[in-house]
Amino acid sequence: MLTTVVLAALVASSPIYGVANAGDGDSLSIGQTRVRLHGIDAPEFDQQCERGGSKWACGKEAADRLSRLITGREVRCDPVGIDQHGRTLARCSVGYTDVNRTMVAMGYAVAFRRYSSEYVNAEESAKLSKRGMWAGTFDMPSEVRAAAKESQGAGAGRTPSRAVTSTQARSSGASRSGNCVIKGNRSRRGEWIYHMPGMPYYEQTRAEDIFCTETQAQAAGYRRARVR
Structure with a gap:
């Protein structure tokens, strides 16, 4: 730890x-x-x-x-x-x-x-x-711990400008069984992080926003979770 x-x-x-x-x-x-x-x-x-x-x-x-x-x-x-x-x-x-x-x-x-x-x-x-x-x-153990902390809780703040929200994904027919599987999460420290399938703690991450591409996630103000 x-x-x-x-x-x-x-x-x-x-x-x-x-x-x-x-x-x-x-x-x-x-x-x-x-x-x-x-x-x-x-x-x-x-x-x-x-x-x-x-x-x-x-x-x-x-x-x-x-x-x-x-x-x-x-x-x-x-x-x-x-x-x-x-x-x-x-x-x-x-x-x-x-x-x-x-x-x-x-x-x-x-x-x-x-x-x-x-x-x-x-x-x-x-x-x-x-x-x-x-x-x-x-993955370095310290990075696994950092990714887990980033995934815990949600920080108060703004609504992403170009986020593909879970509701939008469902209404457009996109889902985790399709191409929109990138999870956006806001940490208690106010950091906006997105997680790709296969990354540590992807399954445990609560998705506050769903994206189809990394470009969408980055345009909405998120950054990729840091893992080795």
């Missing part, structure tokens, strides 16, 4: 020890302590990637890989701060195995460059060897 780091660098924190359980591909818990692995970003739990022309559940696989590394084992986590969700940001290890680095090196997480360049080399190695997600194509 998206992490806004609130560093506690000036306050020395003792290492956390204990038997761990995995949450998703970049989070775990030790007792009552929730830990977010610092410097890495794994796919969202329900995220899918593509490999060999087929979709696969890379988010669930990442969670499974982390579980294999840490579940039921003694884990040491060295805190570096707290994130916006109240989780401890930490570098974790099992014995001599660096858990954060291993997840990136296996290709089931990427280096979270926004917060650290510590695991960039591990990511480049995974990419070169086509390990994990790098064996095919995928």
